[in-house]
Amino acid sequence: MRDIFNQELQQLGSDLESMASQVATAIERAAESLRHSDIVIAEQVIDADERINDLQRDIDDLCVMLLARQQPVAGDLRNVISALRMAQTLERQGDLARHVAAIARGRYPEPPVPEPILGLILQMADLAVQAGQNVAQLVSSRDLELAAAIQAGDAELDALHRRSFQMILDPAHDMSRQQVIDAVLMGRFLERFGDHSTSVARRVAYLVSGASMPGTHDAQDADALH
Amino acid sequence: MRDIFNQELQQLGSDLESMASQVATAIERAAESLRHSDIVIAEQVIDADERINDLQRDIDDLCVMLLARQQPVAGDLRNVISALRMAQTLERQGDLARHVAAIARGRYPEPPVPEPILGLILQMADLAVQAGQNVAQLVSSRDLELAAAIQAGDAELDALHRRSFQMILDPAHDMSRQQVIDAVLMGRFLERFGDHSTSVARRVAYLVSGASMPGTHDAQDADALH
Known part of the structure; x- marks a missing residue:
């Protein structure tokens, strides 16, 4: 029984790692599609999202099955619930x-926003990419230094988001209304991407240290407007 | 043991009802603050959010405690997991x-956006208010007709969101850039509010019928751009 349980917990861990690595690839490609107005790469991101959704479904099913059949307690229970949420x-x-x-696809072959806004959005995208990579590494390594780096990167991303409004x-x-719309939405999407990375970082830190509850807000979004 | 369990499940149900009803009040007041440029009501919404967050924390703790101590299976397990997610x-x-x-507070004493955009945003807000009320009622009554009404209202909200971009x-x-920013953000927030209402409706439908899994996306957001 315990053997099967351990196998299933391992499966859960490797599914989560795979999901985090696919998300990292998705945001990398999204940034690239934006930087080079590359519609092929944009389409890849859009198509690949279905696989990320499927993985979530698998993880959900596995967690519910684990809870029902294995009735884990203490650290194991914490692991399963955290996996559900991550x-x-x-x-x-x-x-x-x-x-x-x-957005990159919708405005092709033009970049969606002109310089210097584009430069700022690309800086935000780079931070989101870094966050995605750090999260993928954190999920497999559980290295708490990465968790701290993710939180620091998110603070930078928030600062850039504020600057984007300015x-x-x-x-x-000079910007058209469509460009203003696109800039606002991209800024919001990238800022939220960062919030979610921080949320995963907090959960992993909580799992490793067991010491402090993470913020229960899954992705703190205290100040969307700046 | 089963008695305590039932008491705790009841507590969980009443915490969820209370949370849903506080969210309904929050969106009602947010719509009112927007409609009447009422800064006092806007502040009430902002202050009251902390209590909603506290309730989530309580529900989380109760669910984890229930899972650890009572090790529920079948329908009870489904109830607890759904509560966590709702x-x-x-x-x-x-x-x-x-x-x-x-946003209403930030632009006070002016309305954040001019007519006719304001009228459209208020229509979206009214649909969000209706959704909030329906969700609050659904969480306590589990009446599946309400679940269907919530999904229909969300489709309307999505259509208005598309129109807002047009x-x-x-x-x-005539709009300033600040007004474009505010209109885009409010549209996005209200549309997401509707998505989340639909997500709760699906979860309740799943609990009641037990028949079909809800979409695993917690709040489908398939087409943010329109």
Whole structure:
């Protein structure tokens, strides 16, 4: 019984790792599609999201099955519940990467926003990519230094998000309304991607240390407006 | 043991009802603060969100405790897992109501966007209010007709969201960039509020019927751009 349980917990861990790595790839490609106005890569992100959703479904089923059959307690229970939630967070991150790619695709062959807004959005995208990679590594290594790096990166992303509003409001930057819409949405998607990365980082830190409850908000979104 | 379990399940149900009813009040007030540029009501929404967050924390703790001590199976397990997720969804809805109120507060004493965009946003807000009320009623009554009404209302909300982009893009409507930003964000927040209501409706339908798994996406967000 315990053997099967351990096997299933391992399966759960490897499914989560695979999900996190697919999300990292999705945001990398979304950033690339934006940087190079590459519609082929944008389509790849959009198509690949279905597989991320499928993985969440698998993880959900496995968690519910584990809870029902193995009735885990203490650390094992904490592991299973955290997996349920991390899978949900990763699924949202896949959606957000897809939304960014959809904007790149929608405006092809032009970049969706002009410079210097584009440069700022790309900086945000790079931070999101870094967050995605760190999360993927954290899920497999559980290295708490990565968790701290993810939180620091998210603070930077938030600061850039605030700056994006200032830039959009600056009349010196010529923008159409469509470009304003796209800039606002991309900024919001990337900022939320960062929030979710921090949420995963907090959960892993909680699992490893067992010491402090993570914020129960799955992805703190205290100040969407700046 | 079973007695305590039943008591705890009842507690869980009444905490969820209370949370759903507080979220309904939050979105009602957010809509009112927007309609009447009422900063006092906007502040109430913002302050009250902390209580919604606290309730989620309580529900989380209760669920984990129930899983650890009572090791529920079958329908009871399904109930507890659904409660965990519904609480998470309701917490997000509280955030979204707060974001809408924060825009109303930020632009006070002016309405954040001019007519006719304001009228459209208020229509969206009314649908979100209806959704919030229906969800609160559904969580206590588990009446599946309400679940269907919530899904229908969400389709309407999505249609209005699509129209909001058309209106914003129409050069006949004079808008500052700040107003474009606010309109885009409010549209997005209200649309997401609707998505989350549908997600709760699906979960309750799943609990009652037991027949079909709900979409695993907690709040489908297939097409953010329209």
